[in-house]
Amino acid sequence: AQKITQTQPGMFVQEKEAVTLDCTYDTSDPSYGLFWYKQPSSGEMIFLIYQGSYDQQNATEGRYSLNFQKARKSANLVISASQLGDSAMYFCAMRGLGAGNMLTFGGGTRLMVKP
Amino acid sequence: GAGVSQSPSNKVTEKGKDVELRCDPISGHTALYWYRQSLGQGLEFLIYFQGNSAPDKSGLPSDRFSAERTGGSVSTLTIQRTQQEDSAVYLCASRPGRGSRETQYFGPGTRLLVL
Numbered sequence: 494a495q496k497i498t499q500t501q502p503g504m505f506v507q508e509k510e511a512v513t514l515d516c517t518y519d520t521s522d523p524s525y526g527l528f529w530y531k532q533p534s535s536g537e538m539i540f541l542i543y544q545g546s547y548d549q550q551n552a553t554e555g556r557y558s559l560n561f562q563k564a565r566k567s568a569n570l571v572i573s574a575s576q577l578g579d580s581a582m583y584f585c586a587m588r589g590l591g592a593g594n595m596l597t598f599g600g601g602t603r604l605m606v607k608p
Numbered sequence: 609g610a611g612v613s614q615s616p617s618n619k620v621t622e623k624g625k626d627v628e629l630r631c632d633p634i635s636g637h638t639a640l641y642w643y644r645q646s647l648g649q650g651l652e653f654l655i656y657f658q659g660n661s662a663p664d665k666s667g668l669p670s671d672r673f674s675a676e677r678t679g680g681s682v683s684t685l686t687i688q689r690t691q692q693e694d695s696a697v698y699l700c701a702s703r704p705g706r707g708s709r710e711t712q713y714f715g716p717g718t719r720l721l722v723l
Contacts, residue, residue, distance in 0.1 A: 528711065536697060538714035584651065593639055593658055594703075595667070596712060598651035 495520045495589050497599035505605050506575045513560070514570040514602045516585030526588040527568040528596065529559065533581040541583075544568055572604075580606045610634065612715035614700050620721045621690055629685040629718045633702030641703075641712060642675060642685050646696035654698075657683060690722045 496519045506512040518527065529541040544552045544559045552559045560569040572579055582603050586596040613632045621627050633640050642654040653667040657677045668674075672690075677683040687694055697719050701712040 530714070535716065536719070537716045538699065538701075540711050540713060543711060586651075593641070593656040593664055594710075595641060595653040595656055595664075596643075596651075596701075597653070600650050 495522070495525075495587050495597045497585050497587050497597055499585055499599035499602050501602045502600070503603040503605065505607055506572075506579075507607050508577060509574055511571060511573045512575055512604065514572070514583050514585075514604065516568045516570065516599060518566050518568060518585075518587050520587060520589060522589045526594075527559070527561070528586045528588065529557070529568075529570045530584045530586060531579075531581045532584060532601070538584070542570065575606045577606050577608060580604060612700055612702050612713055614698075614715040614718050616718060617716065618719045618721075620723065622723055623692060624689055626686065626688045627690055627720065629687075629698050629720070631683045631685070631700030631702075631715060633681065633683070633700070634713060636704065637702035637713075638680065638705050639703040639710075639712075640677060640683050641701045642683070643699045643701065644669075644696045645699055645717070649696075651699075654685070687720075690720075692722050695720055695722045 498517045525546045527544045531539045542554045542557045544561045556573045558571045582601045584601045585599040588594045615630045638659045640657040645651045655675045656664040672688045675685045697717040699717045701714045703710045703712045
């Protein structure tokens with residue numbers, strides 16, 4: 494079975510500062526992928542970044558980067574230069590080998606950016 | 609191009625009634641997923657379709673839930689004899705194919721309230 498844990502229910506960050514959202518995972522699958530999604534108040538899940546378990550380098554997408562530490566089973570999301578529009582729920586998810594690579598989600602972190 | 613669309617965006621129904629939720633995936637995407645997002649359970653996988661293959665129904669919570677996908681495109685999730693615990697946001701996602709690195713793209717969801 495797969496499990497994703499996000500230990501920060503809510504976080505504040507000052508506008509223009511960087512913030513790290515924590516994600517740890519547990520799986521017995523030898524191959525897996527890790528995703529981060531953003532869910533604003535409108536409800537839509539917006540894909541941010543992906544890291545494959547065999548990728549040698551940490552993924553980056555614009556202001557988003559993923560701090561992947563395989564031995565520690567962590568995949569933290571780093572948002573640089575926070576903007577007011579970054580205020581949202583953030584979900585870490587894992588793609589495994591079951592059910593057509595379905596996603597298992599963590600409980601989410603609510604990020605609030607202060608002006 | 610157009611993203612995943614879902615209808616209705618909101619649905620209020622009375623306990624015991626049947627409801628149908630619709631998902632239009634991104635054109636050309638062969639993989640389609642349904643998830644449920646509720647306060648108590650977080651985000652849960654419900655069912656997965658790949659092309660014209662038999663669906664993986666391993667996430668459906670009871671036999672009151674069923675889904676079909678016509679012509680490998682549009683999908684309908686049906687909940688029979690709705691209960692108050694069925695109140696949740698039902699999210700649909702699609703993915704291009706069988707590639708394990710492929711991202712799932714989500715629709716805006718249908719917010720179901722069972723009175």
